[in-house]
Amino acid sequence: MSVWVRIVVACALGYVAVCGVPSLPLQPVSPAASVEVETPGADMQAIVEPVARSIRSLPAGDRLLWAHVWSKAAVVVEGDAVATEVAFTDTRSLRAFTTLALDIAWRRIGENVPGSNEALRTATEAAYVKALGAATVPVTADVRKAYAEFARAMAWAGMNRG
Amino acid sequence: MAFIPLFGYTPDPAGAEAFVASLPHPTLAEAGPGLQAAKHDVSLSELLLQCMPSWKRGSQPIGSCVGWGTAMAVDCLAAADILLRREPEVWGGLCVPGVVYGLSRVEARGQSRNMGGDGSTGFHAAKAIRDFGTLHFGQNYGGTVYASPLSGTQEKALGRDGLPADLEPYAAKHQVAEVTLVRSFEDCAKAISNGYPVFLCSMRGFSMRFADRGSLGGGWLTPAGTWAHCMMACDLRWDRPALLVPNSWGDCYDGPVDERLPKSLQRSAGWVDAEVIDGMCKGGDSYAVAGFSGFAPSLMPEAGWLKGVL
Numbered sequence: 001m002s003v004w005v006r007i008v009v010a011c012a013l014g015y016v017a018v019c020g021v022p023s024l025p026l027q028p029v030s031p032a033a034s035v036e037v038e039t040p041g042a043d044m045q046a047i048v049e050p051v052a053r054s055i056r057s058l059p060a061g062d063r064l065l066w067a068h069v070w071s072k073a074a075v076v077v078e079g080d081a082v083a084t085e086v087a088f089t090d091t092r093s094l095r096a097f098t099t100l101a102l103d104i105a106w107r108r109i110g111e112n113v114p115g116s117n118e119a120l121r122t123a124t125e126a127a128y129v130k131a132l133g134a135a136t137v138p139v140t141a142d143v144r145k146a147y148a149e150f151a152r153a154m155a156w157a158g159m160n161r162g
Numbered sequence: 163m164a165f166i167p168l169f170g171y172t173p174d175p176a177g178a179e180a181f182v183a184s185l186p187h188p189t190l191a192e193a194g195p196g197l198q199a200a201k202h203d204v205s206l207s208e209l210l211l212q213c214m215p216s217w218k219r220g221s222q223p224i225g226s227c228v229g230w231g232t233a234m235a236v237d238c239l240a241a242a243d244i245l246l247r248r249e250p251e252v253w254g255g256l257c258v259p260g261v262v263y264g265l266s267r268v269e270a271r272g273q274s275r276n277m278g279g280d281g282s283t284g285f286h287a288a289k290a291i292r293d294f295g296t297l298h299f300g301q302n303y304g305g306t307v308y309a310s311p312l313s314g315t316q317e318k319a320l321g322r323d324g325l326p327a328d329l330e331p332y333a334a335k336h337q338v339a340e341v342t343l344v345r346s347f348e349d350c351a352k353a354i355s356n357g358y359p360v361f362l363c364s365m366r367g368f369s370m371r372f373a374d375r376g377s378l379g380g381g382w383l384t385p386a387g388t389w390a391h392c393m394m395a396c397d398l399r400w401d402r403p404a405l406l407v408p409n410s411w412g413d414c415y416d417g418p419v420d421e422r423l424p425k426s427l428q429r430s431a432g433w434v435d436a437e438v439i440d441g442m443c444k445g446g447d448s449y450a451v452a453g454f455s456g457f458a459p460s461l462m463p464e465a466g467w468l469k470g471v472l
Contacts, residue, residue, distance in 0.1 A: 086215070090252075095462060103471045114470050121472035125465050135459035137252055138213060140245060 035067040039160070040153035047130045047150070052157035054119035062110060066158035069105040073098060074151035077144055088139045091132065094147060098128070127154070167370075167411060170225025171363045171390040172281035178447040181285035182343045190349040190450055193342040199398075200355035206396040207406065207431075209241035209357075211424055213253040219430035221412040222259065223314035225280030226321065228363065229263025230410035231392035232287040232451075235361040236262075236296055236338060238396045239454045242357035251456030254336070255300040258308050259410070260317040261325055261333065265290035268324025275323055282321075284363030284392060284447035288341035291451065294325070295333035298457075303332040339453025345443050347436035350405055353450035354398045360450045361394040362407065364442035372417035372432060378402050381420025383432035395439070396431075403436035 040048070055063055077097070080088050088094050102124075106112050115121075131150035137143070187193035211217055222230045236257040243249045266286040267276040270293065299308050306329060312320075325333060344350050350360050367387035374380040378401060397406035406423070408431035409415075419428040434442075442448065 089215070092462060095467065099468060099471055102468065107471055112472075114472060117472065121468050122465065124472060125468055129464045134462045134464050135250070135252070136462060137459055138244065140212075 034064065035071050035155055035159050037067070037071055037152050037156040037159060040149065040156055044131070044149060044153040047127050048153045048157040050123035051120065051127050051154060054117060054123045055158055058117070062112065063158045065105060065110045067155040069101055070151045070154035070158065073101050074148040074155070076101075077151065078148040080139075080144060086139075088144075090136050090138050091143065092136045094132070094139060094143070095128075124154075167389075167414075168222050168225050168227065168280075169389055169391045170222070170227040170281040171365075171392045172283055173363070173365065173390065173445060173447065174283050174285075175446060177283060178285045178445075181289065182446065185342060187340065187342050189343050189345060190353060193340060193450075193452070194352070194356070197352040197356050199348065199351040201400070203400060204355050204398040205406075206238040206242055206354060206357065206359050207408070207424070207427055208397075209245045210238050210396070211426070212245055213241040214256070217256075218426045219408055219410065219412060220259075220311045221414075222317075222410045223312070224317050224321070226259060226263040226282075226317050227410055228266055228282040228284065228287045228392040229259040229261070229317075231361040231363070231394045232266075232284075232291060233257040233259040233262045233296070234396070234408060234410075235359040235394040235451050236291060236454060238359040238394070239338065239357075239451050240456050242359070243454050243456055246357040249456065250459060252459040254457035255298040257296045257298055258312065260312040260320045261297045261308075261329075262287055262290055263317060264320025264324050265294045265333070267321045269294050269330075273324075277322065280318075280321065281390075284361065284449060287361070287363075287392070288449045288451075291338040292341050293337070294330065295335060295337040295455075297325075297329060297333050298336070301332075303329050336455050336457075338451050339455070341449045341451055343446065344448050344450050345446075347403065347405070347439040347443070349443065349450070350395055350439055350448075351398050351403075351436075354395065354405070358450045358452045359394055359396050360448060361392060362439070362442050363392040363447040364445045365390055366438065366442045367391070368432065368434075370415055372415050372419060374418040375402065379420045379422065380418030381415075381423060381428065381432055383407065383415075383434050383438075385438050395434075399433065402433075404433040405436075405439055406431050407434045 107114055182188045244251050266282040270286045270289040344360050353360055365388050367389035368383040369386040372380050373382040373384050375382050393407050393409055395405040395407050413429035415429045415432055
């Protein structure tokens with residue numbers, strides 16, 4: 001330890017001896033360990049049930065990540081076409097957004113290996129098609145609403161049923 | 163504003179009367195006895211813009227107004243079918259006005275060629291979209307794609323020779339099931355309120371400068387002169403009963419616009435008072451359209467689309 005470092009440490013200790021331990025600023029609250037989502041209706045619960053089943057065995061952190069992705073996807077889609085130029089013009093663009101969101105969150109950030117849970121993939125694809133169909137149609141307010149409802153149910157499946 | 167005001171409506175009252183008499187439901191009262199006019203404002207142009215946010219009114223290159231007015235009515239009808247009636251259809255692009263024009267001059271008249279000058283009638287256009295159908299920009303018809311507005315030469319050729327025989331089967335897939343005469347503003351209001359646009363063929367002309375009506379805003383068309391012209395009507399308002407009537411001359415109008423309208427309509431369409439619409443319909447060659455055979459939605463894959471992600 002150099003002389004200067006010793007002097008700085010001595011000064012710091014002297015300050016504490018005279019003035020006491022300085023009060024430290026409060027640390028920011030850690031990110032929520034759960035995602036608050038309302039319980040979906042019975043029909044939607046039935047649609048996401050296979051997803052819940054396939055995610056149940058995953059670590060809690062992954063299930064939390066899953067819930068976060070879907071609940072945020074709901075917020076994004078619900079907020080489209082409010083005050084800015086519409087981003088999601090047809091259901092093809094909605095599906096592209098969903099794929100990208102899962103790719104970033106689940107594969108890249110969550111470091112989940114694609115193909116490691118085939119049941120989750122097939123259940124997610126099937127649930128999506130059941131809820132939103134496979135036809136390329138314009139995204140209307142009703143479609144946005146249906147998407148948000150489905151995405152929240154997917155989040156609920158991860159948190160509450162997974 | 164530099165534009166050439168082209169018309170092209172060639173009235174034929176006797177022919178129109180005979181055509182209307184041949185219709186299964188000649189008038190709106192017979193086609194939709196239960197139809198009621200909305201008590202609120204209605205905008206079918208809004209539906210069109212939802213289906214095609216980049217929509218902008220083009221300019222007829224020759225005396226093909228009948229094709230242009232009718233084609234836009236078909237466009238608004240297609241949008242209403244998709245968004246209002248929730249029919250399982252998707253937007254297939256704008257209807258090609260030159261094709262409607264050509265069909266109305268040749269096929270709808272039972273001719274093989276029409277060597278006459280420019281122009282057509284409302285009833286021939288009605289017959290064209292009902293019996294022969296429509297083609298749309300951007301669609302591939304066995305290698306023929308109408309990618310951009312047709313030139314005057316192309317529209318002239320269609321008006322002279324009609325639709326090439328190899329394209330007729332494609333047009334037949336997108337017909338309008340029903341056309342019916344509108345005889346008054348009230349008829350038009352009922353039709354538009356229920357998602358059925360109208361095209362108006364009349365001799366009514368207008369000033370090219372919008373009038374400002376104070377609290378009602380700008381964008382009002384003042385009757386002036388005579389136009390042998392076809393336009394269409396897509397929106398309805400009640401604060402001062404009127405219809406929004408887009409023209410087919412691009413952004414042609416000058417003066418104070420209706421700021422509440424989308425930019426793409428502000429200078430290409432104007433509000434026409436109810437009593438003026440009554441007069442336009444008196445010519446007996448204006449029609450409401452219903453039942454467009456639209457485009458089936460393309461399907462995305464149901465499975466496998468998350469491979470490589472999940």
